[in-house]
Amino acid sequence: xINNLKEEIKKxxxxxxxxxxxxxxxxxxxxxxxxxxKRIAILxxxxxxxxxxCLMSKAFYNDIYIDIYEGDYGxxxxxxxxxxxxxxxxxxxxxILDNFGLDRDLFYNYHCLENGKIKKIxxxxxxxxxxxxxxxxxxxxxxxxxSNISSYGNLITGITSNKVKNNLRKLILExxxxxxxEFLNDKQVFIFDxxxxxxxxxxxxxxxxxxxxxxxxxxxxxxxxxxxxxLLAYLxxxxxxxxxxxxxxxxxxxxxxxxxxxxxxxxxxxxxxxGKMFYIFQKLIxxxxxxxIILAINSKNNKEDVDKVFKxxxxxxxxxxxxxxxxxxxxxxxxxxxxxxxxxNIGLDSMVFMDDDPANRxxxxxxxxEVEVIDLPEDPAFYWKTLLEYxxxxxxxxxxxxxxxxxxxxxxxxxxxxKKELVDMDSFLKNLNLEVEIKPxxxxxxxxxxxxxxxxxxxxxxxxxxxxxxxKKFIENNDQVWTLNVNDKFGDYGLVGVxxxxxxxxxxxxxxxxxSCRVLGKKIEENFFRYMLKELRVIESKKVIGKYIPTxxxxxxxxxxxxxxxxxxxxxxxxxIWQLDLAEFDFVPANHITFNKKYAKE
Amino acid sequence: xxxxxxxxxxxxxxxxxxxxxxKITDAMAPENTEEWDxxxxxxxxxxxxxxxNIKFSIEEIITxxxxxDIKNNLKKHGIIL
Numbered sequence: 001x002i003n004n005l006k007e008e009i010k011k012x013x014x015x016x017x018x019x020x021x022x023x024x025x026x027x028x029x030x031x032x033x034x035x036x037x038k039r040i041a042i043l044x045x046x047x048x049x050x051x052x053x054c055l056m057s058k059a060f061y062n063d064i065y066i067d068i069y070e071g072d073y074g075x076x077x078x079x080x081x082x083x084x085x086x087x088x089x090x091x092x093x094x095x096i097l098d099n100f101g102l103d104r105d106l107f108y109n110y111h112c113l114e115n116g117k118i119k120k121i122x123x124x125x126x127x128x129x130x131x132x133x134x135x136x137x138x139x140x141x142x143x144x145x146x147s148n149i150s151s152y153g154n155l156i157t158g159i160t161s162n163k164v165k166n167n168l169r170k171l172i173l174e175x176x177x178x179x180x181x182e183f184l185n186d187k188q189v190f191i192f193d194x195x196x197x198x199x200x201x202x203x204x205x206x207x208x209x210x211x212x213x214x215x216x217x218x219x220x221x222x223x224x225x226x227x228x229x230x231l232l233a234y235l236x237x238x239x240x241x242x243x244x245x246x247x248x249x250x251x252x253x254x255x256x257x258x259x260x261x262x263x264x265x266x267x268x269x270x271x272x273x274x275g276k277m278f279y280i281f282q283k284l285i286x287x288x289x290x291x292x293i294i295l296a297i298n299s300k301n302n303k304e305d306v307d308k309v310f311k312x313x314x315x316x317x318x319x320x321x322x323x324x325x326x327x328x329x330x331x332x333x334x335x336x337x338x339x340x341x342x343x344x345n346i347g348l349d350s351m352v353f354m355d356d357d358p359a360n361r362x363x364x365x366x367x368x369x370e371v372e373v374i375d376l377p378e379d380p381a382f383y384w385k386t387l388l389e390y391x392x393x394x395x396x397x398x399x400x401x402x403x404x405x406x407x408x409x410x411x412x413x414x415x416x417x418x419k420k421e422l423v424d425m426d427s428f429l430k431n432l433n434l435e436v437e438i439k440p441x442x443x444x445x446x447x448x449x450x451x452x453x454x455x456x457x458x459x460x461x462x463x464x465x466x467x468x469x470x471x472k473k474f475i476e477n478n479d480q481v482w483t484l485n486v487n488d489k490f491g492d493y494g495l496v497g498v499x500x501x502x503x504x505x506x507x508x509x510x511x512x513x514x515x516s517c518r519v520l521g522k523k524i525e526e527n528f529f530r531y532m533l534k535e536l537r538v539i540e541s542k543k544v545i546g547k548y549i550p551t552x553x554x555x556x557x558x559x560x561x562x563x564x565x566x567x568x569x570x571x572x573x574x575x576x577i578w579q580l581d582l583a584e585f586d587f588v589p590a591n592h593i594t595f596n597k598k599y600a601k602e
Numbered sequence: 603x604x605x606x607x608x609x610x611x612x613x614x615x616x617x618x619x620x621x622x623x624x625k626i627t628d629a630m631a632p633e634n635t636e637e638w639d640x641x642x643x644x645x646x647x648x649x650x651x652x653x654x655n656i657k658f659s660i661e662e663i664i665t666x667x668x669x670x671d672i673k674n675n676l677k678k679h680g681i682i683l
Contacts, residue, residue: 017617
């Protein structure tokens with residue numbers, strides 16, 4: 001079912017007043033999930049009224065539901081020093097400042113001020129900003145996004161601006177670098193490149209226009225929808241809506257022309273001339289895949305034609321190995337898409353589809369609304385920009401696992417091919433030479449463990465989302481946080497499973513048990529869990545309580561505890577509570593898995 | 603075409619001022635319209651500029667007192683209503 005309100009938002013995604021108007025409907029929409037609300041605060045030293053409503057509409061389009069706290073006009077510091085902000089308890093704080101604009105004497109006097117004085121102005125500014133950020137950090141655990149300092153492009157000193165004793169542009173650049181460095185490794189604070197964004201959309205067009213004089217709008221109202229897009233990029237990972245997979249059409253999408261008609265020599269793809277737009281687009285797609293985005297193909301074509309392009313075309317940047325799953329056939333794209341999701345073991349709502357044909361896009365949109373469909377522009381010269389502007393792949397942190405994900409999925413594809421050859425499941429599993437390491441968390445694992453709690457939907461008994469601070473707290477409390485690493489003859493999957501068991505007086509409570517979908521179907525699930533129970537019994541033999549909290553996506557684990565031998569203690573719509581006495585439990589290791597080979601050596 | 607531009611104007615005003623477009627009169631002004639505060643006044647100007655691809659002067663925006671003035675301003679910029 002297509003959501004009409006979402007359609008309406010998409011159609012008007014650059015109109016300030018329509019997005020504001022639609023935000024009223026968003027709040028009333030039956031699909032607005034109040035229990036998933038993220039609380040967003042917007043603090044600023046100038047007028048950003050309406051920005052929050054814009055953001056609310058755009059967030060809704062991305063299945064993100066927000067509540068907005070807009071600080072009083074110009075009072076960002078009073079807000080930070082007051083109480084109201086913390087009562088609202090934001091999950092995300094935006095601080096958008098325009099402190100070095102026309103309202104500051106510096107703009108008019110930089111070239112005649114003493115060097116010491118100007119240094120002091122900059123230092124005072126930074127110190128105040130850092131102390132304000134520190135104040136929020138003390139009282140709120142939400143993320144904090146702070147704009148860097150913007151500067152106006154044209155200065156009174158003109159072409160000698162970088163010859164005068166105090167080069168204003170350089171001073172601001174230096175201050176911005178100080179700011180970035182200060183929070184380089186900070187998990188809570190993020191610097192938004194406001195100056196860069198303004199430069200990108202056009203300072204002359206959007207900064208200090210007429211509305212600045214009419215209503216202190218430092219940036220034109222017309223730019224608010226564009227600013228919302230930038231802020232949305234922070235919202236997506238916080239709401240755990242980051243997309244995982246880019247599904248591509250082939251003809252007229254990653255090369256120009258139709259391979260079945262134009263033949264390999266006729267398609268447009270080259271480092272010079274008309275084919276360059278596709279060449280560059282492919283380079284960018286490959287670059288994206290190195291950030292951990294999985295690539296897949298959904299194309300109507302003869303497989304042999306495409307194979308030939310992959311093998312022989314001199315300018316194909318993307319190779320067959322870069323794609324984790326491929327559907328090149330004559331069946332409809334909807335079926336292909338569903339098969340791809342199944343094969344990759346990811347949700348349809350983690351997938352993004354790019355196709356030059358509007359009819360194909362419409363069909364996917366209608367039939368599988370969960371899949372995000374990107375409207376490629378008519379002119380392929382702008383494909384690459386469309387990809388760069390897309391925010392759905394945003395994450396707050398890249399891990400080493402992300403970088404290697406493409407490789408891991410390709411290894412998985414080879415494993416599946418092997419599965420086709422070996423009919424017998426037991427011999428298939430044995431042939432994999434599975435090795436697992438099950439061990440207590442180390443501090444190096446914290447980012448990955450956090451990420452898994454954020455991203456794992458299907459094999460996740462409780463779906464509790466944690467930040468790094470939460471995980472550290474578990475460790476400090478001496479709760480048992482154990483990790484699972486898996487490798488087999490095709491490659492290393494990395495850290496793919498987590499169990500958090502909290503010792504609660506007379507019982508162990510399984511707070512979290514999850515496994516990344518890439519290791520499912522290898523009979524690792526039960527073995528990991530049983531191994532863990534054995535370890536828990538060594539620490540203290542007592543009763544174990546495990547909860548199953550149903551979500552839309554974790555049906556497959558509804559009866560997991562039953563398989564282990566748990567019995568139901570209580571059940572309700574919200575959760576089922578299972579129990580098992582460790583004294584009555586026995587662990588028999590599976591014979592297709594080697595346990596803790598590496599770990600034992602250490 | 604003309605009808606269309608008038609429709610666009612009324613829809614825009616109705617949306618920002620939260621009033622049914624058919625109820626909008628030339629006499630409507632900030633004094634008698636609850637939603638017409640200074641922010642919404644600026645939003646009307648900004649959205650008209652975008653919708654009709656024109657640019658008002660600051661003078662034009664400041665001296666606009668009611669819907670009739672808005673229509674006159676649009677006419678000055680070649681929008682026939």
